[in-house]
Amino acid sequence: MPNAFYAQSGGVTAVINATAAGVIETAARHRIQIGTVYAGRNGILGALDEALYDTRQLTADALGALRQSPGAAFGSCRYRIPQGDAGDRDLQRIVDVFAAHDIRYCLYNGGGDSADTCLRIARVAEARGLPLQAIHLPKTIDNDLPLTDCCPGFGSAAKFVATAVKEVGYDLAAMQRNSTRVFVLEVLGRNAGWTTAAAALAGDDRSQPPHLLLMPERPLRLDRLMDAIRHCEQTYGYCVLVVSEGLRDQKGRLMAASTSRDAFGHPQLGGVGQRIAADIRQALGLKTHVAVADYLMRSAAHHVSATDQAQAYAVGEAGIEAALDGASNIMISLERRSDEPYVWQTGRRPLDAIANRERPLPAAYISDDGWHITDACRRYLQPLIQGEAPPPYANGLPRYVKLRLQCAPRRLPAVPPR
Amino acid sequence: MPNAFYAQSGGVTAVINATAAGVIETAARHRIQIGTVYAGRNGILGALDEALYDTRQLTADALGALRQSPGAAFGSCRYRIPQGDAGDRDLQRIVDVFAAHDIRYCLYNGGGDSADTCLRIARVAEARGLPLQAIHLPKTIDNDLPLTDCCPGFGSAAKFVATAVKEVGYDLAAMQRNSTRVFVLEVLGRNAGWTTAAAALAGDDRSQPPHLLLMPERPLRLDRLMDAIRHCEQTYGYCVLVVSEGLRDQKGRLMAASTSRDAFGHPQLGGVGQRIAADIRQALGLKTHVAVADYLMRSAAHHVSATDQAQAYAVGEAGIEAALDGASNIMISLERRSDEPYVWQTGRRPLDAIANRERPLPAAYISDDGWHITDACRRYLQPLIQGEAPPPYANGLPRYVKLRLQCAPRRLPAVPPR
Numbered sequence: 041m042p043n044a045f046y047a048q049s050g051g052v053t054a055v056i057n058a059t060a061a062g063v064i065e066t067a068a069r070h071r072i073q074i075g076t077v078y079a080g081r082n083g084i085l086g087a088l089d090e091a092l093y094d095t096r097q098l099t100a101d102a103l104g105a106l107r108q109s110p111g112a113a114f115g116s117c118r119y120r121i122p123q124g125d126a127g128d129r130d131l132q133r134i135v136d137v138f139a140a141h142d143i144r145y146c147l148y149n150g151g152g153d154s155a156d157t158c159l160r161i162a163r164v165a166e167a168r169g170l171p172l173q174a175i176h177l178p179k180t181i182d183n184d185l186p187l188t189d190c191c192p193g194f195g196s197a198a199k200f201v202a203t204a205v206k207e208v209g210y211d212l213a214a215m216q217r218n219s220t221r222v223f224v225l226e227v228l229g230r231n232a233g234w235t236t237a238a239a240a241l242a243g244d245d246r247s248q249p250p251h252l253l254l255m256p257e258r259p260l261r262l263d264r265l266m267d268a269i270r271h272c273e274q275t276y277g278y279c280v281l282v283v284s285e286g287l288r289d290q291k292g293r294l295m296a297a298s299t300s301r302d303a304f305g306h307p308q309l310g311g312v313g314q315r316i317a318a319d320i321r322q323a324l325g326l327k328t329h330v331a332v333a334d335y336l337m338r339s340a341a342h343h344v345s346a347t348d349q350a351q352a353y354a355v356g357e358a359g360i361e362a363a364l365d366g367a368s369n370i371m372i373s374l375e376r377r378s379d380e381p382y383v384w385q386t387g388r389r390p391l392d393a394i395a396n397r398e399r400p401l402p403a404a405y406i407s408d409d410g411w412h413i414t415d416a417c418r419r420y421l422q423p424l425i426q427g428e429a430p431p432p433y434a435n436g437l438p439r440y441v442k443l444r445l446q447c448a449p450r451r452l453p454a455v456p457p458r
Numbered sequence: 459m460p461n462a463f464y465a466q467s468g469g470v471t472a473v474i475n476a477t478a479a480g481v482i483e484t485a486a487r488h489r490i491q492i493g494t495v496y497a498g499r500n501g502i503l504g505a506l507d508e509a510l511y512d513t514r515q516l517t518a519d520a521l522g523a524l525r526q527s528p529g530a531a532f533g534s535c536r537y538r539i540p541q542g543d544a545g546d547r548d549l550q551r552i553v554d555v556f557a558a559h560d561i562r563y564c565l566y567n568g569g570g571d572s573a574d575t576c577l578r579i580a581r582v583a584e585a586r587g588l589p590l591q592a593i594h595l596p597k598t599i600d601n602d603l604p605l606t607d608c609c610p611g612f613g614s615a616a617k618f619v620a621t622a623v624k625e626v627g628y629d630l631a632a633m634q635r636n637s638t639r640v641f642v643l644e645v646l647g648r649n650a651g652w653t654t655a656a657a658a659l660a661g662d663d664r665s666q667p668p669h670l671l672l673m674p675e676r677p678l679r680l681d682r683l684m685d686a687i688r689h690c691e692q693t694y695g696y697c698v699l700v701v702s703e704g705l706r707d708q709k710g711r712l713m714a715a716s717t718s719r720d721a722f723g724h725p726q727l728g729g730v731g732q733r734i735a736a737d738i739r740q741a742l743g744l745k746t747h748v749a750v751a752d753y754l755m756r757s758a759a760h761h762v763s764a765t766d767q768a769q770a771y772a773v774g775e776a777g778i779e780a781a782l783d784g785a786s787n788i789m790i791s792l793e794r795r796s797d798e799p800y801v802w803q804t805g806r807r808p809l810d811a812i813a814n815r816e817r818p819l820p821a822a823y824i825s826d827d828g829w830h831i832t833d834a835c836r837r838y839l840q841p842l843i844q845g846e847a848p849p850p851y852a853n854g855l856p857r858y859v860k861l862r863l864q865c866a867p868r869r870l871p872a873v874p875p876r
Binding site for chain 1: 466469470472500503527528529530531533534535536537617620621622624625626627628629630631632633635636637641643659660729731732747748749750751752753754756757758759760761763765840843844845846848851853854855856858860
């Protein structure tokens with residue numbers, strides 16, 4: 041009986057394990073057609089290493105807990121299969137491992153790079169005449185994949201950022217009279233401003249925090265920023281900024297790739313938030329605080345969007361269903377039918393139209409002055425953070441699961457590590 | 459009929475408004491003895507400015523929502539009454555304003571500095587023969603006040619930090635194979651390591667994140683830190699560090715007070731987390747990520763400790779009860795009767811034993827090697843993060859209250875602004 045391969049790639053999200061649960065639970069409902077879901081240890085490296093977790097070991101309780109646990113339960117990786125001979129060897133090895141374990145379905149859960157990996161694996165299998173259906177399951181807090189309404193993981197990151205800005209706004213409002221006047225929150229999101237834009241949901245209009253959004257789609261002019269902060273501080277008494285780690289200057293250079301050096305002559309790889317805060321203090325003399333959300337915003341399983349979690353699960357479920365339908369070379373997409381009420385369903389999109397493409401914020405989602413979002417963007421974002429799905433708690437902390445997993449026995453000789 | 463003055467001072471906490479609700483609701487149950495609670499706008503500045511919010515305007519609904527809202531609803535301040543003539547003028551003015559509004563009870567909600575302010579006001583009133591009872595209500599996420607089991611605000615900050623580290627630990631475990639190996643979380647807590655120590659609740663033992671705690675009580679030796687990180691990375695595959703913003707080097711200098719300059723020659727005021735991460739990359743060549751919790755950890759009302767929230771409320775309630783008992787020059791304390799189950803009650807402690815004193819982590823709470831906490835510390839900390847008290851949600855975000863308040867009419871001529 042044919043088996044399935046499932047693996048997790050790239051940075052984790054607060055709900056990527058919900059997709060894993062969707063895959064494994066749905067496959068289990070089709071035991072006649074699918075033997076085993078083998079989960080790759082550390083993404084595609086698990087296929088290269090023939091390190092395949094047999095997910096039949098997982099109890100119903102473990103799968104239920106998995107749906108609410110952060111991280112990537114099977115391990116993730118940042119590994120791009122190289123071009124050229126080394127890449128060909130990788131791809132042949134993966135296909136050999138799949139053949140040895142009767143794997144006919146490959147479900148790869150990741151962003152643009154993993155869509156590309158998925159597609160390349162399918163093509164090699166096809167060239168060798170092996171039956172393999174390649175299905176990409178989208179995932180990224182950056183929300184930058186094309187042809188899907190949104191990416192699982194984004195809604196929860198958006199909820200984290202909007203909540204943080206809302207709460208910090210109350211803090212600033214209380215403190216501004218003779219303390220901090222400017223607050224900078226640095227958020228993840230390399231080339232697209234979606235997570236920065238999502239912070240706007242914290243306020244009803246531009247008089248409320250966040251006052252200024254610094255997105256990669258709008259190269260920064262520091263002089264204009266200082267004018268905008270001064271205006272905001274004079275109008276509202278304080279100013280809350282959200283800045284993307286991927287912010288660039290007018291020459292297209294990353295603001296975070298600082299050229300500064302510390303007292304010992306070491307390069308100082310400070311984040312963009314701290315850098316902009318230093319500029320604000322220098323130019324305006326206002327007391328400034330900086331927070332850097334970093335991994336906190338992609339791991340906050342205690343505060344996920346129920347909508348996002350449901351979509352992540354549905355993508356896994358739809359992946360198995362598509363496999364059983366005979367589909368291949370597709371990405372499972374999310375399709376929006378209406379904004380309010382938010383009606384969505386899963387769909388299937390051709391993988392070669394997705395791999396290696398990024399979707400930045402459209403111009404129509406950015407306000408004319410470049411510092412905020414439009415109503416159209418708000419209508420797009422608002423449904424994605426809806427609903428709470430708190431995990432169980434024990435002893436004051438969320439109770440998450442750590443799976444105890446054994447790899448299936450090897451059927452091939454090991455290859456030397458890369 | 460005598461009135462009460464209540465105000466909020468210093469950095470906010472996620473539960474300081476619960477103390478406000480405790481004061482206002484308890485006073486309302488004693489309308490025969492207390493006329494009005496006047497809330498100072500922006501802490502003691504409200505008394506200096508005669509900007510006194512009349513809290514009788516607040517509905518029961520608003521008070522209920524107040525208990526769960528972040529920030530400081532009446533505004534806070536960082537204002538230390540100076541010594542010498544200017545300070546005497548401030549104190550006389552405050553006492554004049556109190557006399558003009560028949561204020562007999564002064565409840566000041568803050569840390570060590572506000573305890574001192576409270577005491578000085580009481581002494582001036584006494585010298586002038588005015589009836590004034592001064593009661594300090596503790597509040598600080600730093601947990602550094604003496605003579606109380608803990609400080610309201612700390613339990614919620616501790617829960618935030620421990621949750622973040624727990625979640626980030628799952629992220630790191632998933633990513634470490636060929637990505638980030640070291641994660642640094644920088645937390646608030648200037649001179650005491652309580653908030654850093656609280657991160658230890660995320661793991662059951664030292665094999666789990668957080669692996670290394672960098673507390674102000676233990677001056678940093680960078681060479682020893684690098685050895686410890688290397689050992690941890692080799693043993694567990696990755697290393698999670700929590701570092702206090704107030705960390706100092708062997709010479710007692712703040713690590714955050716960087717002397718480095720950027721490419722333009724501006725001082726680079728990076729945080730200690732970023733600085734240590736740069737050292738780690740330089741010395742060990744390991745990929746490192748940094749998060750800076752900053753205000754997020756003191757404003758996270760969506761994720762408070764129910765124990766902390768109950769204690770914050772109880773401190774407000776006990777403040778009014780102590781006032782009605784005729785007590786003065788006291789701080790309301792929290793007294794622990796047992797660890798497990800955690801049994802606590804409020805108490806009263808002499809204010810002059812509290813003002814301007816800091817309580818660092820005792821040596822018995824720090825492990826011999828200086829990188830972690832002892833079991834005694836864990837027994838102390840564990841009860842303080844217990845229980846969840848989520849706010850109501852609307853549209854995917856917590857629903858907090860912004861009070862609409864009017865100041866009581868002035869009875870004195872305005873004084874020039876300071």
